[in-house]
Amino acid sequence: MSRVPTAELSRYLLTGQVSRRGCLYARNPRIAVCTLLRPTRQTRNVSSHAATSTKLPPSVIASAGNPLRKQLKDEAKALKASGKKKKKNANNQTVPGWELTVGIEIHAQLNTARKLFSAAATSFNDPPNSHVALFDVAMPGSQPLFQPETLIPAVRAALALNCAIQPVSRFDRKHYFHWDQPAGYQITQYYHPFARDGRVVLRARDGIAPEDGDRVEIDIKQVQMEQDTAKTTAQPGNVHWLDFNRVGLPLIEIITQPQIHHPATAAAFVRKVQMLLSSVDACVSGMEAGGLRADVNVSVRRAEDVGTGRLGTRTEIKNLSSFKAVEDAIIAERDRQIAVLETGGMVEGETRGWSLGSTETRRLRGKEGEVDYRYMPDPDLGPVVIGEDLVAHLASSMGMLPDAEIDELVETYGLSSKDSLSLMMLDDGARIQYFYNVLEELETRLGLSEGSDQRHALLAANWCLHELGKLTELPSDLDMTPDGECRVPSGDLAAILSHLHKREITARVAKDLLWGVFRGEISAGGVAQAIEAGSLWFQEISEQDYAKLADAVVQGEDKVLGEFLRFKQGKAKAYPHGKLMFLVGKMMRAGPEQRMDPASAERVLRARIEGVYLPALEGS
Incomplete structure (x- = not known):
């Protein structure tokens, strides 16, 4: 690959001007290189070198703000149009003869004022490219500067997850090339995270699968800090717009042990984690607003292999954005893997995607491993030392x-x-x-x-x-x-x-x-x-007026009154409450509007049934 001149790189990162020569187009000439939203000057920028932007087209704004409820409606319509019938998830937690195993990785955006390695302000809904520092877009010569205040919500989150805070943690580089990663690597904490060995307790009220009983514990392997990537917005014609406001936003990645065996429990776990992070003010928003994303690792094995300790080949489903998507995607991938194995095939380790309205996961790419990412300690960042006094103070103030x-x-x-x-x-x-x-x-x-x-x-x-x-x-x-x-x-x-x-x-x-x-x-x-x-004060009718209404509505209702008599004589096991409310409804409709109370009507009617109408029936 030929060297890209610094001037050309600068034009690409800050103004979206991309040369058609070289490697950016060489891989696949049919795919246009992403273009950037050009910035406009903002007086509130943290960095004088921050990029700016024009307004998004209305169509883009509409798609970006597509509410979750509308997404779910669209999903239901798409499923109906496909002609496929979908089993209710409540009855689809297990497959006889097979065991499902799920591990989850949750990425949550921390509630901080600054990015993880630059002084640029964190931004969620600000104009695109209005908060971008030189290091955020990997300008040559720029250096990362760890922002200590990002530790506060991170430690609070780890404590809420019952983790052990590590006194010393370190940052690593995770290498991969994509247009949303300007440096060609992501800074994370792969080998030495700041928190380990947590657990989350899920109860039946949290919505776990009935097969898990009243309680299940999910172990947290580690919680690590890392930087986010740019936000990509797809446009017609294979064009993509990049918003570098999101580059470098501080995230925590919560990694579980592969201990979840039912789709509903996986969704309940993500829901519980979101609630925990919100309760300690660690996360800016939930899944519905994009502040929390989940990746799930799914594998299946035959029931006879459960005691061997060997798990099946796992696949990873990326960027699930709702609790329902977590459950639906796991069910779909589980069923796909079982179908492959039952026909004599082999499950490939790969990364897969999930779309609203889909009934199947789709292949994105082969699964990267540790070797592919070429993890290495970041030479520009020293270790992070967390004092016991800070941990103790945050633990005592969580509420x-x-x-x-x-x-x-x-x-x-x-x-x-x-x-x-x-x-x-x-x-x-x-x-x-x-x-x-x-x-x-x-x-x-x-x-x-x-x-x-x-x-x-x-x-x-x-x-x-x-x-x-x-x-x-x-x-x-x-x-x-x-x-x-x-x-x-x-x-x-x-x-x-x-x-x-x-x-x-x-x-x-x-x-x-x-x-x-x-x-x-x-x-x-x-x-x-x-x-x-509006003369809206409640002026209730008298007891005598209620009694008159009751006498009027029971006229011709001898069959209904007979139900009460059968209960009184022990011929019926349950009190005919439905019949009572039927008569109360007739009273409410017959009486003066806005002057009757249903509770009073029920009380008077019940008293007259027991004291007047039933004795009259028994004596007739």
């Missing part, structure tokens, strides 16, 4: 971890495990903080003390999780902030729930008020004024 918090939500507030997990996972952990804000304000308004009836907590959780979720198609549209505030201020939701809890408004009015606050039709702090202005 409550997810399992302990879920236990408290279940035991103290009476929430279900499912709702607790959902609150903690949504909005990268901000939704649970919103719940606490609402709950604190609600208890103040109701004058409740610690240890009192916790029905108000269930009410707050239901509205923070379900009613709030009905306002938008995407959770991000709520504009939830890390401190637990959004387009519906926590104080306003607490005010609505306070009036609802005291039965001063109906549930329907409460939902209308929630919409009004969300749309900005009700100003902050103006819930009570809106109720007063």
Whole structure:
């Protein structure tokens, strides 16, 4: 390969001007070399030599911001169009006669202000190529400078994963050439990572496969720091745009032992790791926003080989971007490998890909090994020494971890495990903080003390999780902030729930008020004024009016009343609750709108059934 002149390399890295001579085109002339987004000057750049950019075309912006829910819908449509039927994952965790083995590598972007080896600012949604230092694009003569503050979230993450922090760690070079890797190598910690020997405990409530029972432990082999690559955006005509903002962003790679044997458990593990990293503020965002990516190593072996200790040939599926993709891709690759072996073939060690809407993994390239990457110690970086005092301080300041918090939500507030997990996972952990804000304000308004009836907590959780979720198609549209505030201020939701809890408004009015606050039709702090202005206060009908309605709706319902009589006489095992709610529904429809409470209607109707209607039936 001929030497590329420095001036030509500079034009390629900073302005996207690429010569058609030489090796860049020689490998495959049909593929155009990637072009760069040309920068525009930014006053907020960290480095005076940072590159700049023009705006992306609307089509590119739309594809880059394609929401996860839409991706899943597109996947379902593609599967339906293919004509293939897909087994439900819940019934597809095992294949008789075979054992699946999975190891996972998770790459998480650390929550830091600087890149790993340069002073350029970390950037997630800023204009492309607006935060790029000379070292980020491997300009000749530039040197890496380790940023010590990147250690803080990394160590917090490792502690949350129950890892042993190594007092001395070192950086290595992992060599491979690709257009998103300007230096031709990635700096990582292959031989001497900063953390080892961790473990993550998964319980049934985390969504593990039923075959794993109530609890399973997954060992973490090591956690290493490494730099990210550039972001590639594909364009029509085999053209690719590169955003070097992402080059050098600090990552941790979490590597498990090959101990997972069911696809659902693998997805549960990734979900649990994301929740752990969010709880200690180590990761900038979750899988849905691109801050966390997973690679899975999949192999299968026959059941009779389980006791030998030999695993099958593994393949790696790269860059899975959702929990569902993790489970689906593992199932597809497992089934492919089993089909190959059952027909007398051999599984090749290779790297494979997965696309939304697909039912099969696809080959990307042959599997690289340690020799291919030519690992070597980085000569420009010294060892990283982590003091015991730093580790002790970070360990003591981490606060409550997810399992302990879920236990408290279940035991103290009476929430279900499912709702607790959902609150903690949504909005990268901000939704649970919103719940606490609402709950604190609600208890103040109701004058409740610690240890009192916790029905108000269930009410707050239901509205923070379900009613709030009905306002938008995407959770991000709520504009939830890390401190637990959004387009519906926590104080306003607490005010609505306070009036609802005291039965001063109906549930329907409460939902209308929630919409009004969300749309900005009700100003902050103006819930009570809106109720007063609209004469929305709940003026419940009397007990006598409820009784009259009950008498009216049971007319001609002798067959329904007969079900209650059969239960009273011991001829039916279960109380006919469904019949009772049928009659309550008739009462609610027959009575004056917005002046009836379903609980009151049920109470009066039940009393009249037992005290009036059934004695009349028995005496007739």
